[in-house]
Amino acid sequence: MSEHDQSQPNVSQPYDGVRVLELAEGISGPYAGRWLAALGADVVKVERTTGDPSRAFGPWPDDLPDDETSGLFLYLNGDKRSVTLNLDTSDGREILRELAASADIVIESFEPGYLADRGLGYDALSKDNTSLVMISITPFGQTGPNANLPATELTLYAACGQMWLTGHPDRPPLKNGGSQPSYQAGLNAFAAISGAYYGAVMHEQGSYIDLSMRETYAAMAEAFHTRASQLGIETQRSGNNLNALWGVYELSDGYGGICALPRNYPAFAEAVGLPELQEDRFADPGQRLLNNDELMAIMFGWFIGQTREDLLQLGIENRVPFGFVATMEDLTNSEHLHSRDFFAELNDDRAGSLTYPGRLWLSNGHDWKMGRAPLLGEHNVDVIHSELGYEREDLVRLRELDAI
Amino acid sequence: MFDPGRPLTGVRVADLTMIWAGPYAAKILADQGAEVIKIESPRAWDNIRTLLPPPVAPGEHWWNTNFYFHEYSRNKKSLSLDLASDDGKAIFAKLLGHCDVVIENYRTDVMDNLGLSYEWLREQKEDIIVVGMAGFGKTGPEKDAVGYGPIIEMMSGMTSTSGYGDDGVPYKSGISYGDPIAGVCAAAAVATALIHRKRTGQGQYIDLAQREVMSTLLGEFYMDWSMNQRLPEHMGNGHDWMAPHNVYPCAGEDEWIAICVRTDGEWEGLKRAMGSPEWAERTEFTDQILRWEHRQELDELVGSWSSTMSKTDVFDALHAEQVPSSPVWKMLEVLREPHIKARGFYEPLRHPEVGIWAVHGWLWRTDGAGPCVLAPAPEFGQHNAEVLGGLLGMSYEERSALEAAGIIASRPEGVPLASEMPATPSML
Numbered sequence: 001m002s003e004h005d006q007s008q009p010n011v012s013q014p015y016d017g018v019r020v021l022e023l024a025e026g027i028s029g030p031y032a033g034r035w036l037a038a039l040g041a042d043v044v045k046v047e048r049t050t051g052d053p054s055r056a057f058g059p060w061p062d063d064l065p066d067d068e069t070s071g072l073f074l075y076l077n078g079d080k081r082s083v084t085l086n087l088d089t090s091d092g093r094e095i096l097r098e099l100a101a102s103a104d105i106v107i108e109s110f111e112p113g114y115l116a117d118r119g120l121g122y123d124a125l126s127k128d129n130t131s132l133v134m135i136s137i138t139p140f141g142q143t144g145p146n147a148n149l150p151a152t153e154l155t156l157y158a159a160c161g162q163m164w165l166t167g168h169p170d171r172p173p174l175k176n177g178g179s180q181p182s183y184q185a186g187l188n189a190f191a192a193i194s195g196a197y198y199g200a201v202m203h204e205q206g207s208y209i210d211l212s213m214r215e216t217y218a219a220m221a222e223a224f225h226t227r228a229s230q231l232g233i234e235t236q237r238s239g240n241n242l243n244a245l246w247g248v249y250e251l252s253d254g255y256g257g258i259c260a261l262p263r264n265y266p267a268f269a270e271a272v273g274l275p276e277l278q279e280d281r282f283a284d285p286g287q288r289l290l291n292n293d294e295l296m297a298i299m300f301g302w303f304i305g306q307t308r309e310d311l312l313q314l315g316i317e318n319r320v321p322f323g324f325v326a327t328m329e330d331l332t333n334s335e336h337l338h339s340r341d342f343f344a345e346l347n348d349d350r351a352g353s354l355t356y357p358g359r360l361w362l363s364n365g366h367d368w369k370m371g372r373a374p375l376l377g378e379h380n381v382d383v384i385h386s387e388l389g390y391e392r393e394d395l396v397r398l399r400e401l402d403a404i
Numbered sequence: 405m406f407d408p409g410r411p412l413t414g415v416r417v418a419d420l421t422m423i424w425a426g427p428y429a430a431k432i433l434a435d436q437g438a439e440v441i442k443i444e445s446p447r448a449w450d451n452i453r454t455l456l457p458p459p460v461a462p463g464e465h466w467w468n469t470n471f472y473f474h475e476y477s478r479n480k481k482s483l484s485l486d487l488a489s490d491d492g493k494a495i496f497a498k499l500l501g502h503c504d505v506v507i508e509n510y511r512t513d514v515m516d517n518l519g520l521s522y523e524w525l526r527e528q529k530e531d532i533i534v535v536g537m538a539g540f541g542k543t544g545p546e547k548d549a550v551g552y553g554p555i556i557e558m559m560s561g562m563t564s565t566s567g568y569g570d571d572g573v574p575y576k577s578g579i580s581y582g583d584p585i586a587g588v589c590a591a592a593a594v595a596t597a598l599i600h601r602k603r604t605g606q607g608q609y610i611d612l613a614q615r616e617v618m619s620t621l622l623g624e625f626y627m628d629w630s631m632n633q634r635l636p637e638h639m640g641n642g643h644d645w646m647a648p649h650n651v652y653p654c655a656g657e658d659e660w661i662a663i664c665v666r667t668d669g670e671w672e673g674l675k676r677a678m679g680s681p682e683w684a685e686r687t688e689f690t691d692q693i694l695r696w697e698h699r700q701e702l703d704e705l706v707g708s709w710s711s712t713m714s715k716t717d718v719f720d721a722l723h724a725e726q727v728p729s730s731p732v733w734k735m736l737e738v739l740r741e742p743h744i745k746a747r748g749f750y751e752p753l754r755h756p757e758v759g760i761w762a763v764h765g766w767l768w769r770t771d772g773a774g775p776c777v778l779a780p781a782p783e784f785g786q787h788n789a790e791v792l793g794g795l796l797g798m799s800y801e802e803r804s805a806l807e808a809a810g811i812i813a814s815r816p817e818g819v820p821l822a823s824e825m826p827a828t829p830s831m832l
Contacts, residue, residue: 012600012603015599075626144746149726158651161735176565177638194599198598215749216588234735234736240576255558257555321550321551322555323559325563331560335544337544340541340543342616353630362542362612364609
């Protein structure tokens with residue numbers, strides 16, 4: 001933020017003192033909770049007694065499975081407190097009700113009806129806590145004929161329409177990497193919670209939000225759904241090359257590419273420097289699309305002679321949208337990202353030295369906490385004994401009854 | 405009365421964004437009830453208005469009509485104002501006094517070049533919240549790099565994780581995935597900053613790099629690199645322990661269904677759905693590990709079953725057995741899919757010149773909320789009189805003088821009517 005005012009005091013974190021109850025497993029809910037925690041909220045993560053299943057997903061150091069060193073879990077749960085509760089016991093449900101009484105925000109990702117069946121739905125939890133904001137994150141939402149359909153990352157990707165658009169036109173549709181249906185839903189959940197919590201702060205009235213992972217992802221289909229509706233035409237997948245100036249190419253040391261709109265063409269042609277790019281058949285936007293195949297052949301020939309770093313620098317110098325396919329290694333070593341304090345760098349007792357994205361944006365008004373994730377049930381005593389007032393003997397009894 | 409679906413009611417946003425990432429953020433704010441005033445110059449408008457020339461964009465006033473623009477700018481107001489002129493800047497300064505948020509996704513240097521630095525914006529409104537969404541951020545050695553969604557995707561690490569696996573080629577998403585991801589995050593940043601302002605009385609500057617937001621969706625890959633110095637393999641549509649886990653051909657051209665089996669119980673369900681074929685009892689398919697080891701053969705056998713039926717019939721058979729599956733829906737099909745229809749995800753958008761078509765409605769559904777889409781995207785300069793006259797108290801004569809001077813306009817300068825244009829091919 002060197003270009004901006006740094007003298008302004010860092011008054012507090014935006015969510016300081018806000019109590020979040022995270023009844024969510026896997027990626028979506030924990031991703032949203034992670035940023036609330038990093039921005040000051042006290043996020044109490046309620047885990048089943050065997051732990052959030054993401055503890056069993058890895059990756060682990062040296063591929064040795066361990067509930068306390070799963071990379072996915074450590075990434076998604078920094079700065080939270082962990083409490084174990086078995087919601088199939090009456091004691092577990094009672095403790096949850098007590099926790100919810102002082103909560104500002106509840107994030108849950110059980111299948112539709114699970115909490116309501118246990119007397120823990122929004123109506124019950126908000127009865128004496130009317131400014132409670134609660135969000136349910138599920139694959140297909142709380143309503144509709146397929147609300148309880150089982151789903152995976154792959155089936156959600158197919159269901160939202162994006163899979164149809166991705167991959168080579170002569171090959172099957174292709175899933176994109178990692179767990180994007182879950183992650184994007186988590187980001188949407190964070191946006192939904194922040195808006196709703198602002199409403200709760202302003203009006204002292206809470207709200208209940210039903211988020212369908214499939215729908216938040218469908219909204220990102222680059223207007224191709226609405227195009228189908230307005231024009232009545234289907235869109236075909238275009239692989240890595242929508243046209244000569246919008247796609248991925250092989251470089252001398254990897255892959256990279258260009259994404260240029262018509263207005264970027266003059267700067268592009270200048271930067272590349274090939275004389276034929278100045279000819280009307282390419283320089284004129286209408287003729288360029290008619291001569292796309294020829295231009296693409298020229299571009300394949302040009303890109304293969306470029307290195308990744310030179311291509312990026314050429315783009316920076318000429319304001320042309322060039323880039324390269326960066327790997328985790330490139331990013332972890334990026335001088336640019338380190339200069340912007342993008343990474344959390346944590347030396348974890350068990351998992352070793354870790355470097356991973358530690359924030360979403362930079363602000364001159366607040367920082368981001370970048371602390372470690374909790375051990376399973378690490379805060380049972382803090383929360384259930386010290387805060388809710390259960391005696392230590394009660395904890396023993398609750399443990400024996402399999403409630404915590 | 406508090407409308408739970410529109411918690412940002414009462415918040416006013418000066419929206420200087422263009423194309424997709426920024427407009428998507430401002431759309432989310434508008435859907436939530438914020439008054440979003442989209443500000444475009446008569447000579448430098450949101451490029452998306454004219455990226456899709458007639459006949460793709462219908463109607464005579466085609467800069468107001470294309471589907472892409474409406475999907476991401478419905479529920480907003482339009483003020484045309486030349487921010488590069490002294491008069492335009494003076495009007496913007498007055499308007500800022502009535503605004504809570506300024507949001508832009510220009511190249512890193514553009515706001516400063518226009519004389520609209522954060523310091524200047526704060527002089528007009530001390531507690532203003534400013535969000536800049538440059539692709540690579542406002543600081544650092546790569547801050548001047550430019551990029552649309554796929555470049556963001558490549559530079560974030562996302563593209564390196566996707567590919568068929570047999571050719572070494574990394575694949576980008578079929579959309580500009582970096583844009584909406586940054587847009588959702590910027591909407592969260594604005595609401596978070598509003599909460600912060602309510603609690604502290606202070607505004608803030610938010611430097612949101614699109615590439616960085618996208619990179620936060622790759623946590624486990626960063627961890628694998630830290631822990632094991634291992635880069636992700638291209639998995640195609642496969643999984644590191646599930647099988648079957650792929651898309652399978654169905655009857656018809658380019659018709660597919662995604663099927664995943666996570667447990668022995670789901671495998672039994674798949675077998676029943678397939679009519680209990682003899683091959684499924686072979687010893688190499690008896691447990692999860694064996695099925696994964698023989699996944700290639702298994703994929704061929706499942707595919708030979710699915711390819712004889714329509715994808716909806718395959719889906720119905722699998723749904724009945726609670727096996728995770730979904731047809732690979734095409735764009736026209738998603739609009740009509742029964743579940744998404746039952747939930748009313750798509751809403752009608754009514755446009756005076758074009759008629760009715762469907763856009764997506766609520767990203768998330770708040771109990772007690774009414775319809776999401778209240779108005780189509782605004783015509784160019786549609787709300788000039790409302791904003792300049794109603795909000796800033798400028799007279800009809802003053803506004804006419806501004807129009808005569810080209811500071812405001814009701815049409816982007818130099819753009820012909822559809823009937824005056826030769827036919828041109830379009831990018832989309």
